[in-house]
Amino acid sequence: MTRTASPKLGAYAGLAALGLLAALVLGLPELVLLAAPFALVAALGTLQVRAPRIDVEVELDRERALEGELVDVWIRFGAGNGVEQIDVLLGLPPGLEVEEGTNPSTLRLDAGEERVLPLQLRCVRWGAFDVGKVHLRSHDSFGLFRHETVIDRRRPLKVYPAEESVRTLLRPSETQVFSGNHVARQKAEGIEFADIRQFVVGDRIKHVNWRATARRGELWVNEHHAERNADVVIFLDAFAEARRGGRSTLDPALRAAASLAARYLRQRDRVGFVSFGGTLNWLLPSTGARQLYRIVDAMLDTQIILSYAWRNLVVIPRRTLPPQALVVALTPLLDDRAANALLDLRARGFDLVVIEVSPLDLVGTMRGAKREIAYRLWRLRRDAVRGRFERAGVPVAVWNDDSSFAVAMEEVDAFRRHARTAPV
Amino acid sequence: MVVGYSAIVGDRLVAVVTSIGCTGLVVTAVALLGRWTAFLPWGFVGVGAGYALFLSLRPGAVDAGAPLLAAAFFIGAEFCFWSIERRSWRSERQVIVHRLALLFSAGLAAAIVGGLLLLVTSGRDIGIGYEAAGTAAAVLTLAVIALLVRRSRGLVHPPRRGG
Numbered sequence: 240m241t242r243t244a245s246p247k248l249g250a251y252a253g254l255a256a257l258g259l260l261a262a263l264v265l266g267l268p269e270l271v272l273l274a275a276p277f278a279l280v281a282a283l284g285t286l287q288v289r290a291p292r293i294d295v296e297v298e299l300d301r302e303r304a305l306e307g308e309l310v311d312v313w314i315r316f317g318a319g320n321g322v323e324q325i326d327v328l329l330g331l332p333p334g335l336e337v338e339e340g341t342n343p344s345t346l347r348l349d350a351g352e353e354r355v356l357p358l359q360l361r362c363v364r365w366g367a368f369d370v371g372k373v374h375l376r377s378h379d380s381f382g383l384f385r386h387e388t389v390i391d392r393r394r395p396l397k398v399y400p401a402e403e404s405v406r407t408l409l410r411p412s413e414t415q416v417f418s419g420n421h422v423a424r425q426k427a428e429g430i431e432f433a434d435i436r437q438f439v440v441g442d443r444i445k446h447v448n449w450r451a452t453a454r455r456g457e458l459w460v461n462e463h464h465a466e467r468n469a470d471v472v473i474f475l476d477a478f479a480e481a482r483r484g485g486r487s488t489l490d491p492a493l494r495a496a497a498s499l500a501a502r503y504l505r506q507r508d509r510v511g512f513v514s515f516g517g518t519l520n521w522l523l524p525s526t527g528a529r530q531l532y533r534i535v536d537a538m539l540d541t542q543i544i545l546s547y548a549w550r551n552l553v554v555i556p557r558r559t560l561p562p563q564a565l566v567v568a569l570t571p572l573l574d575d576r577a578a579n580a581l582l583d584l585r586a587r588g589f590d591l592v593v594i595e596v597s598p599l600d601l602v603g604t605m606r607g608a609k610r611e612i613a614y615r616l617w618r619l620r621r622d623a624v625r626g627r628f629e630r631a632g633v634p635v636a637v638w639n640d641d642s643s644f645a646v647a648m649e650e651v652d653a654f655r656r657h658a659r660t661a662p663v
Numbered sequence: 664m665v666v667g668y669s670a671i672v673g674d675r676l677v678a679v680v681t682s683i684g685c686t687g688l689v690v691t692a693v694a695l696l697g698r699w700t701a702f703l704p705w706g707f708v709g710v711g712a713g714y715a716l717f718l719s720l721r722p723g724a725v726d727a728g729a730p731l732l733a734a735a736f737f738i739g740a741e742f743c744f745w746s747i748e749r750r751s752w753r754s755e756r757q758v759i760v761h762r763l764a765l766l767f768s769a770g771l772a773a774a775i776v777g778g779l780l781l782l783v784t785s786g787r788d789i790g791i792g793y794e795a796a797g798t799a800a801a802v803l804t805l806a807v808i809a810l811l812v813r814r815s816r817g818l819v820h821p822p823r824r825g826g
Contacts, residue, residue, distance in 0.1 A: 247744050250704040252809065254740075257708060259801045267718045269729035271801070273711060273776040276737035276769065278804055324758050347761055380765055382744065475783035619669075 240290050240388040248383040251281040256396060256570055263281030284383035292319045293348070297329070297371035297392040304362050305365070306401040306494070309338055314356040314373060321350035322377045328371035334364035343374075347557045365493060366399040369393040369537040400494040403644040405502050409652055411469035411565035412590045419468025420506040427465035434462045470511065470524045470561045471503045473534075475586075476570030476577040477516025477541050477581050489573035493538055495594065495644045496569055500534045510534065514541045515580060521559040555580055565590045571598045578624050585631045592651050593628055597639035664709050664735040667729060669717035676720055680718060684713030698747055707740055730777030734770040740765050 258274020261267070268389045294317030304310050328343035339359035348354060360370070371393040377386045394640060413424045414423040422431045435448050438458030451459040473496045480489040495510070504526060511524035522530075522537050560566065566589045570577050585591045607612045628635045634654035638647035666684030670677060687709020694731035726732075745762070772776060 246700040249746075250700075250707075254704055254707055254711075256805050256809070258711060259805055261711075261715055265715060265719055265802055267715060268781075269718050269726050269732075270711070270715055272729045272733040272773075272780065273714065273736055274734060274782075275777065276773040280737075280769070282804075282807060324754075324762070341752055345750070345752070345758050347755060347758045380743075382748070435810055492736050659740070 240386050240572035242288070242290065242384060242386050243377075244384055246382070247380055247612075248281060248284065251277040251383070270397045281383065282499075284379055284381050287419070288379060289320075290386050290570045291322045291325070291363075291616055293317075293322065293325070293375060293377070293388075293390075294319060295373050295375070295392060297373060297394060299394045299396055300372060301396055303397045305397065305399050306362055306365050308362050308398075309394065310335075310360045310362060312360055312370065314359045314635040316346075316348055316352075316356070317356040318351045318353050319348060321352070321379045322346075322348045324378040324382075326374075326376040327352075327356060327491070328374040329358060329370070330374060331360070331370065332366070332368045333432040334362065334366045334368060335360045335370065335396075336363050340398050345573065347379050354508045357612060362390050362396075362398040364490065365398050365535075365539060368396045368398065370632075380481075397536070397539060399473040400490070400497045400538065402501070403495045403498045405493070405495075405498050406645045406646060407648060407652055408453050408502055408506070409446070409565060409567065409592055409597055409648065409655065409661035411508075412472065412655075413563035413565075414465075414469050415509065415563070416465055416508075417468045417507075419508055421469050421508075423465040425465055425467075426462045429463035429465040431464040432461060433464045435459050436462055468506075468526070469503075469508045469653040470514055471499075471501055471508050472524065472560055472564045472566045474566050474570075474581070475512070475538070475541060476568065476572075476574065477514050478574035479571065481514075481571055481573065483601040483603070486601060486634075488573075488601065488637070489541070491638070491644070492569040492571070492594075492596045493541065495596075495638075497535055497538060499567060501531055504528070504531050509561075511559075511561070511564070512537055513555065514538070514576060515555065518542075519555070519559070524564065527563045560589065561582070563590070566592070568593045569596060570594075572621055572624050573598060575624075578627070581633070582627060582631055584634050585628075592655070593632045593633055593635045594644075594647050594651065595635055595637045597637050600640045635636045664739070665732050669714050674786065678715070680720070681711050681719045682795050683716060684710050684714075687711070687713060695747060696741060700744075700747055703743055706743075707736070710736070725781055727781070730774045730781060733777050734774035737773055738766060738770040741769075770808060 247454060255274045255278035257279065258270050262270035264275065296315040296317070298313045298315065311327065314327065322349060324345060326343055326345050330335070331342070338361040340357055344356065346354065346356070362642075367422040371391070373390045373392060375386075375388050375390060378384070410421060414421050415629055416427075422429070435451050436459065438447065438460050442458075442460045443593055446460040446462075448459045448461045475492060475496055479487070480487050482488075500510050502510065507526060509524035509526050510530060512520075512522040514520040514537065519522050520540065522533055525533075566581075566584055568577075568581050568591065570576060570581070570593060572593075572595050581591060581593060602614070605611045625635050634651045636647040636650040636654075638644055665679065666688060669684055670681040687706050689706075690709050691703060691706025694700075714732070727738055
C-alpha cells in the first residue's frame with residue numbers, strides 16, 4: 240500500500256506556520272486563533288494516519304456470457320479497520336461497460352463493516368477477459384493523506400460472439416465416411432432413393448423394387464444415397480481489419496463464424512477452424528458440443544496482429560485442412576496474403592467459398608480529388624481480387640450493412656447451384 | 664466573510680485593507696477555476712494579510728469577532744480544498760454527510776475554543792512570562808508540525824500486491 244501526503248497537508252502546515260509567526264512578530268493574538276485550526280488539523284491528521292486494512296473479493300455471476308448480455312459483479316469488502324473515504328475503481332477492459340452502478344465510486348467503511356458494491360456490466364464485445372483488478376484509494380478524515388493499492392482478484396469472463404442468422408447452410412460437394420445429414424453422391428445404405436439395378440446375390444429382400452420386378456419379370460432392387468457427414472473448415476482472415484469507432488470487419492466475421500460452426504456441428508458435421516493472420520492458428524475438425532466450445536475459445540484468441548514477417552506466405556500447411564473439406568472463408572479482402580492463400584487452397588482442390596465482409600461501410604467520405612481517385616483505385620483493386628476468385632470458380636458474396644449474413648449465404652449457394660466449376 | 668468584516672468594522676486605511684483582502688479572494692478564485700492546488704494557499708495568505716493589517720491598524724483590545732472569523736476562515740479553506748479535488752464521479756451520500764458534519768464540528772470547535780481562549784487571556788495582564796511562554800508554545804507547535812509533516816512525507820511504503 241502506497242502512502243502519499245496530499246498538497247493540502249503542506250498548505251495547512253504552511254498557513255499555520257505563517258499565521259503563528261505573524262502573530263509572534265506583530266503581537267496579534269487573533270492571528271493565533273486564525274492559524275490554530277490549520278495547525279491542529281495538520282498535527283492530528285499526521286498523528287492519526289494509519290494504513291487501512293481492507294479485504295476485497297470480486298464475484299461474477301457467471302464465467303460465460305454472450306455479446307450484449309449483462310453480467311452482475313459484486314465487489315465485497317470484508318470487515319476491516321474502517322476507512323473514512325475510499326475510492327473504488329474496478330478496472331474494465333474495453334469490451335465491457337458499466338450498465339448499472341457507479342464505477343469508480345466513493346464509499347465510507349466503518350470498522351468491522353462488511354459491504355457489497357454491486358455493478359452490472361454489459362458485454363459490448365466478444366473476447367476473453369479478466370475482471371477483478373480493483374484500484375483502491377483511501378483518504379483520511381481531512382484528506383491530508385491517501386493510501387493507494389491495487390488488489391488483484393481477477394476472474395475469467397468469456398464473452399462469446401452473438402449469433403448471426405443463418406437460414407441455409409452450404410452443402411459440401413464432397414462428403415466424408417461417417418454418417419450425417421448430407422445426402423452423399425455415393426450409393427450405399429441410406430434413405431434417399433438414387434436408382435434401381437438388377438438384383439445380385441447378397442442384396443437384401445427389403446431393397447427389392449417389386450413394381451419394377453413385376454414389370455420386367457426379374458428381380459430389381461432400389462439403390463440409395465448414403466447419409467454422410469462433411470468436413471467444414473471455417474477460415475478467418477486475421478491479417479487486417481477495417482475499424483471505425485465501435486465497428487469493425489472482424490466482429491461480424493467472428494459472429495458469422497461462430498454461428499456457422501454451431502449450425503454445422505448441430506447437423507453432425509466435423510468442423511474445424513483456421514485463423515490466418517500475423518499467426519496461424521488452427522483447430523482440426525471434430526464433432527460435438529465440446530468442439531463448439533473449442534472453436535469459440537479459439538476464436539476469442541483471434542486478434543489482428545500486424546505482421547510483415549511472412550510477407551510471401553501464401554501456403555497453409557497441408558495438415559491443417561482435411562482433404563475434400565468445404566472451406567468457408569470470411570475475409571475483408573484487405574490483405575493480398577489472405578487472398579493468395581485462399582486461391583492456393585482452391586488450386587489444391589478444396590471446395591472454397593468466400594464471404595467478403597465489406598469494409599466499404601467503414602470508410603469515411605472522401606474529400607478532395609486525390610483521395611477520391613485513391614478510393615476509386617482501391618475499389619478497382621478489390622474488384623480485381625474478386626475477379627481472380629470468380630475465375631477460379633470460387634463464389635464470392637459481399638456481406639455489408641445493406642444485407643444480412645443469410646443473404647450472402649443464399650447468394651453463394653445460388654452461385655454453387657448454377658455455376659460450373661472452372662478448371663483450375 | 665473575513666474580508667467583509669475587515670472592510671465594515673475597520674476605520675483606518677479601509678481601502679488598502681479591502682484591496683489586500685480582495686486580492687487574496689481573486690487569487691483563491693483563480694486557483695479554484697484553474698484547479699491549481701499549489702496556488703490556493705496564497706489566496707488564503709492574502710485574505711489573512713488583509714485581516715492582519717486591519718488588526719494592526721485597529722486600536723484598543725483584542726478583536727472579539729476573531730474566533731468566529733477563524734472558524735469561517737477554516738471552513739472556507741476546507742470547502743475550497745474539497746471543491747478542487749479531482750473527482751468526476753459522485754460520492755456516496757453517507758460520505759458527503761459525514762464530511763460536512765466533521766467540517767462544521769471542527770469549525771464550531773475552533774470558534775468555541777478560540778472564544779474561551781480569548782475570554783481567559785483578555786482579563787489578565789500580560790507579563791513577560793506569559794509572552795515568553797506563548798512564544799515558546801508557538802515555536803514548539805511549528806516545530807512539531809514541521810517534524811510530523813516531514814516524517815509523514817518520508818513514509819512511503821512500497822506497493823504490495825494483493826492488498
